[in-house]
Amino acid sequence: MPLPERNDMKRYDLIVVGAGPSGLSAAIEASKRGVKTIVFDENARPGGQLFKQIHKFFGSKEHKAKIRGFVIGQQLLDEAGKAGVEVVLNATVIGLYQDKEIVVKTGDTVHHYKGDSIIIATGASENMVTFDGWTLPGVIGAGAAQTLMNLHGIKPGKRVLMLGSGNVGLVVSFQLMQAGCEVAALVDAAPEIGGYGVHAAKVARTGVPFYLSHTIVKAEGTDHVTGVTIAAVDDHFRFIPGTEKHFDVDTICVAVGLSPMSQLLKMAGCRMSDDPKRGGQVPIIDGHGETSIPGLFAAGDVSGIEEASSAMIEGRQAGIYAAEFLGFISKTEMDNGEEKLDAALDGLRQGMFAPKNRGKNIEKTEEGIDISRNLLCRGFIGDDEIERFPGVTHKAGVHPVIECTQNIPCNPCQDACAMHCIMVGKVITALPAVDPSLKCADCGMCVASCSGQAIFLVNEDCGDGTATVTLPYEFLPVPDEGTRGRALGRNGQEVCDAEVVKIRTSPAYDHTTLLTMSVPKEFAMKARFFKANA
Amino acid sequence: MNTLSDRSRDIGEFVSQPGDEMIICRCEEITKGEIRRAVHEGMFTMTEIRRYLRAGMGLCQGQTCSKLVKGIVARELKVSPADLEPATSRVPMRPIEMKVFANENEDEDE
Amino acid sequence: MEQELIWDLEQEKQRIMVHPILGRIEKGRRVKFTYDGREVEGYEGEPIAAALKAQGVMIHRYTAKKHSPRGIFCAIGRCTDCVMVVDGEPNIRTCITPLREGMTVQTQYGVSAEPFENQ
Structure with missing residues (x-):
């Protein structure tokens, strides 16, 4: 005998988990098509990480290129407001079940909601590396640095050493200097810079030294960071004795990549895979962002680490797919809606740093010009x-x-x-x-x-x-x-x-x-x- | 057959190494040595490690350390981290007080 | 206003007053709260951790097992390293808990505001 339906469970056509770039974009597109949508986010503010991004974005006009991240965040919020998207903040989704039921904590109560479709857009969490002293106050994630300086107007430290030369490490180094901090050095165990050369170059020209094939030996200090020692590493990432260098710093900032925050999808029973090119545990999704559970979609970093620009497009697509899944639009309308987005997404996924090229050793540009070795190794x-x-x-x-x-x-x-x-x-x-x-x-x-x-x-x-x-x-x-x-x-x-x-x-x-x-x-x-x- | 579930596999005795005193799970203060030793004591899966040591079961629920723990276990088992099944995900995903967890909103009239 | 600015510059060098991209940093009302029994000031609504950081506070707690110091780590409420005893309640994530006037904020030792030697 079927159990009687719980009388406290609210039903929505679409539930979106995460009000970052992809979640908001998804909710906007679905709402525009008449889908009754609700968005939950555990943070006090919507927009995810966009409001911490004070640099101008890359891409072309359709990707909002040369607009600063926080401005794009505001535009997205305005658009969501116009579309009538309902966003519930300080609402932590603590559970997701196979039958598309979610458990949400708001305040001191736990609520259950049922969605005819669900889009998971929970984003990513920061990776960490361990070194002697890494638990000392003063060792922080790059995200923490961005949050403190760009949201709260607080300098993360006076003198900072950055570990990680991906785009996050490079961009945050520059932002630290904009906030009035000194960046003592930028360090990466890899032999080549991971992020865009232009991001590296704008940091290097201000006088920040780059130490590639180096990593942190030790964070110094008893109560909090007072210094750091780095050393060169060999091809197997083992320290080379005698290469140690000391820096007086009060802060060590760690930017060593992101991992999809996909635990909710795993909990729901979605088929998952461990894909290093996507950053770790990701749901196996089809061409429409749909997981192995019909009507349960994933969009943005949770399905593979990329940039905010691509997350926004993936989100819009997921919103359109969900609308089709729910029967609000026909398949033809769906195809028409997503064609342009597909092209836009494809545009972003080109070039040397495209997901498909991760880990490849690229020596020449598409024009056949030798890439600057100095840029890769010294910034x-x-x-x-x-x-x-x-x-x-x-x-x-x-x-x-x-x-x-x-x-x-x-x-x-x-x-x-x-x-x-x-x-x-x-x-x-x-x-x-x-x-x-x-x-x-x-x-x-x-x-x-x-x-x-x-x-x-x-x-x-x-x-x-x-x-x-x-x-x-x-x-x-x-x-x-x-x-x-x-x-x-x-x-x-x-x-x-x-x-x-x-x-x-x-x-x-x-x-x-x-x-x-x-x-x-x-x-x-x-x-x-x-x-x-x- | 999945090599990971082959519990008869001999991975050798635990031998202490430099760096074993490094904290890996910041919340529960579990060291690298404790994790390595647990593998040699027969904990071959992430779920077993979690239950045996509480690594990843503290306030942050493994947000920071799960990838690190996985790397250490994989290395000890001489397999790729991608081959290790992550620990079970279950409710609640975030720390929550028991009184809140038990406080289900029964009638929601809006 | 002028006086407040000077006070800021002298006492809170870690605050960014004007930012090249974000301009003047807007904050809420200035309020008093106590940190380990000492009266200090911050801006209403900013995270407790931000107000403490502006005061130069690095250590938020000492861990239960090894009694080692911890402070801000993720700043977005995920890692729980910055928890303190706030208004008598332990394990409060100071990086996402807004500051209110009159709050009592204490360093956390294990799960208590009592230093280990008194526990």
């Missing part, structure tokens, strides 16, 4: 390597120099240039090329639009023995015009004297200040950062 492009890339050309007068040397899916620079000097083309991962026959208006839009901060405006010869270099500057204080200091090279080493001759700000630059410095003309192609004299 910056060598002065002798830069000339071979299509964004680097020479001509009289001001012109853009684009130090974008890896195939990543990104093209805002192309649209930024009203004079059409910059060309990426149809293949979104192609290296931007500069057409030196066209005139540069020196508007600065390309410099500000480059999410990788890899574009400079250079006048190689001003006629008086000097050159000017315009660079993106996202730190405080912004030096005044007339400030004297030193120009730093791509490697962060001082190369020559420099003077700030122009400071440009504009709403169109979106908080990226354009700093123009004057340097002796022989340093036009070497000087890439400005440091004021103390």
